[in-house]
Amino acid sequence: MRRGAEGWEWLVVHVTESPLPVGEEVDLSVDREHRTALSAGHTACHLAALALNAVLADRWRKEARPDSLGNPDFDQAAITSSRIEPHGSVDVYRLGKSLRKKGFSAEDLDPAQVAAQVNELLAGWVAADAPVRVEVPGPELTARRTWHCSLPEGEASIPCGGTHLTRTSELGRVSVALTLDDAALTMRTTVSMC
């Protein structure tokens, strides 16, 4: 069903452990600590993707769709799965034939070296204490939300409906580890908040 289709409403569903009688009043509370941990993981996930795009930028031999900072968007072109965890994320990229056809060269890619460069960028972004915000164009659930981060390199933005921290400095320390297995590049991002 498309967003905004007539006759359809989009709602959040809460799954309860035991059935409740219809009409029963309930209290809902957010687990603040757990949400903060997920917010940290999610903010770090977006920053790591942008840093990875920047580090891999010179491996593109054809023009590729750029990300919001102007680098070829490796993340969007190659991602096969992305999972946000408390204080981190796991992103898997496929370096297969289709990516090669798009112009990306994975020749002699050294995961440890790429990770070191990504981590250097991330450290700079955390130190920059850049503000993070989510732009919400309307009150409805289907409104297209956009994540924004004002980095020293420019205004970064990514379509996103998740929860986030409000400044990069709140992350404390972010680092990624990269592993290359067959044609799958896995990026594990870890936040160690102060």
Ligand SMILES: [Zn+2]
């Ligand atoms: Zn997101």
